[in-house]
Amino acid sequence: MFDTSLRPGRPIPGLGFFPEKPYAKAPRDEGDMTMLDLKLVQKHPELVREALARRASSLDIAEFTALDDRRRELLQESEALKAERNKASGDIAKAKREGGEATELLARMATVSDRIKVLEAELSTIEEAETAWLMSVPNIPHQSVPLGQSEHDNPVLRTWGDIPAFNFEPKEHWELGAALGGLDFERAAKITGSRFAVSLGWAARLERALASFMLDVQTREHGYVEVLPPYIVNSASLTGTSQLPKFADDLFKLAGTDYYLIPTAEVPLTNMHRDETLTEDDLPITYCALTPCFRSEAGSYGKDTKGLIRQHQFHKVELVRFEHPERSWEALDLLTRHAEVILQRLGLPYRVITLCTGDMGFGSAKTYDIEVWLPGQQKFREISSCTNFEDFQARRAGIRFKSKQSKKSALVHTLNGSGLAVGRTLVAVLENYQQADGSLVIPEVLRPYLHGEEHVILPV
RNA sequence: GGAGAGGUAGCGAAGUGGCCGUAACGCGCCCGACUCGAAAUCGGGUUACGGGCUUAUCCCCCGUACGUGGGUUCAAAUCCCACCCUCUCCGCCA
Numbered sequence: 001m002f003d004t005s006l007r008p009g010r011p012i013p014g015l016g017f018f019p020e021k022p023y024a025k026a027p028r029d030e031g032d033m034t035m036l037d038l039k040l041v042q043k044h045p046e047l048v049r050e051a052l053a054r055r056a057s058s059l060d061i062a063e064f065t066a067l068d069d070r071r072r073e074l075l076q077e078s079e080a081l082k083a084e085r086n087k088a089s090g091d092i093a094k095a096k097r098e099g100g101e102a103t104e105l106l107a108r109m110a111t112v113s114d115r116i117k118v119l120e121a122e123l124s125t126i127e128e129a130e131t132a133w134l135m136s137v138p139n140i141p142h143q144s145v146p147l148g149q150s151e152h153d154n155p156v157l158r159t160w161g162d163i164p165a166f167n168f169e170p171k172e173h174w175e176l177g178a179a180l181g182g183l184d185f186e187r188a189a190k191i192t193g194s195r196f197a198v199s200l201g202w203a204a205r206l207e208r209a210l211a212s213f214m215l216d217v218q219t220r221e222h223g224y225v226e227v228l229p230p231y232i233v234n235s236a237s238l239t240g241t242s243q244l245p246k247f248a249d250d251l252f253k254l255a256g257t258d259y260y261l262i263p264t265a266e267v268p269l270t271n272m273h274r275d276e277t278l279t280e281d282d283l284p285i286t287y288c289a290l291t292p293c294f295r296s297e298a299g300s301y302g303k304d305t306k307g308l309i310r311q312h313q314f315h316k317v318e319l320v321r322f323e324h325p326e327r328s329w330e331a332l333d334l335l336t337r338h339a340e341v342i343l344q345r346l347g348l349p350y351r352v353i354t355l356c357t358g359d360m361g362f363g364s365a366k367t368y369d370i371e372v373w374l375p376g377q378q379k380f381r382e383i384s385s386c387t388n389f390e391d392f393q394a395r396r397a398g399i400r401f402k403s404k405q406s407k408k409s410a411l412v413h414t415l416n417g418s419g420l421a422v423g424r425t426l427v428a429v430l431e432n433y434q435q436a437d438g439s440l441v442i443p444e445v446l447r448p449y450l451h452g453e454e455h456v457i458l459p460v
Numbered sequence: 461g462g463a464g465a466g467g468u469a470g471c472g473a474a475g476u477g478g479c480c481g482u483a484a485c486g487c488g489c490c491c492g493a494c495u496c497g498a499a500a501u502c503g504g505g506u507u508a509c510g511g512g513c514u515u516a517u518c519c520c521c522c523g524u525a526c527g528u529g530g531g532u533u534c535a536a537a538u539c540c541c542a543c544c545c546u547c548u549c550c551g552c553c554a
Contacts, residue, residue, distance in 0.1 A: 076512080076522095092535070106535095108534085
C-alpha cells in the first residue's frame, strides 16, 4: 500500500481571517497554545513576524496591534453606552405605561444615541482597516516546510517511474497533436484568442476518457463524492478560499455582476460548507469534481505560449477534503497519494516536490507539487498541487465543526489537490506514448473508455 | 422579463414600535421519572458570536444577531428605502 512514513511535525496554530467575523476562536492545538488567533498576533508577535519574514511579507504587526487596541477601546465604550440605553429603554417604557413623562431621560438618551453613532462610525472604519490587514496576511508555513526563495529551492521528496529512453527525438505535444489532427490552436485563436485550444476527434475523446478515468478512481476507489458545482461563483466564495481580495487580477469577472468564472473547483467545493457548523461525525467530508477552470494568466506573458500547458481554460479533476484538525496532516499525505495513483496507472513518470516557503501559495500551510515527466520538453512539469490550508480557509469561510464531548465549535481544516489537471495529463500522455512513426499508443487503462481503441495513427 | 407570497432557533411556526428573542406553541434532540426493557406518558434541559473577568473552552456580567445593507426613533423582528434569496402563476427559453 502507500508509504505513510511521512509525518510532518506539530502544526503551528494558523493565523488567518475571516470576512464577517474576523475574531473567531482558533481551533485547539494539540499542545497548550490555546488562544484566539488574534492573540497569537498579540502575545506571540515574534512567532508571527518570523513566519511572515520567511514568506518575505513586509506586513507591520505594530500597525495591527495599534488598530486592535483602538478597536477594543471603542467597543468597550459603545457597549457600555448601549447597556445604559437598554436599561433606559425599559424605564421609559415603564414610565409611559404608567402614564408618566420621561422627558429628562429622553433627552439624555438622545445624547447617548448620538455618541453611540459616532463611536460606531469610527469602529467600523477601524474594523475595516483591521480586516484589510488580516486579509493580506499569508498563512504561516508549517514548521516542516523548507526555507527557500523560489521554485529553484523546492526539494524533491520522491520520484516514481523511469524516465523513458526514446530511440528517436521525442516531439513536443503541440507538434504531435497538430500532426495527428487533434489539436488546433489557430482556429481557437480565431474563435477566441491566444491561450485557447480546440481539441477534436481523438484528442477530444482522449481528454474525456482521461477525465472519466480520474473520476472513477477518485469516487469508486478513494471514496470521494462526485460533485457537479456551478462554474460561476460570487465574491464571497472567492474570499472564503482566499483568491480574493488579493488576486482579483488572476480571475475572469463577469461584467456588471458580482460573478466570476472559477479558477479551480476548489472554490465551489470548499464553499459548499461556508458558514456551516458540521458535526464531528461528518468529518472527513471528501468531494471531487471535474470542471473547467478559467485563469487570466496575468503576468505570465511569454511563458508556455505554445501548446496546452498554460491555457485560459482547462479541465481539472479537483479533490477537496474537510478534516478534523488532528488528522489533516495525514490527510495531506493521503490526498497526495490519491493524485499520484492516476499517474501510476497511466504509467507516467513523475516526482513529488515540497514547495519551499518562498514558492508556496498565499493560504497554504504546506504544499506538495506533483510533476510529470514530459519527454518533448525534457522537463518535469507541474500536474497537481496538494495543499493543507489548516484553518486558514475555514476561518475566512466560517467552516466549523462541533465536537461531541466539548460541545464547542472549532474550525475544520481544509485541503485540496488536483487529481489531476486533465489538459496537462493529455500533454503527458501524448509526449510519453508517442511512437517513432509519429503515431500514438493509448495507455491501457484508458482503452475501456475508448471502446478498445489502441492507437492513434498518423493520417495519410 | 411581468404579477404575487415569503425569509424569525436543527425543522415548522407565533409575534405588526417598548410589557416577546437564553424567541410563545408544535416537532426534533439531550437528561431524568415510570418500565424487565421499549413505546406511550410526565418533568427538566437545548442558539451563535463578540467584549470583560479568568490559568481556563467552566461560571458570572455586558453587548450583538429576526435574509443583507442603509434610514426614521430615546427605542425597530415590527415603520421607510435599496438589494439578495426562496416559492407560486404568466411570458420566454435548452
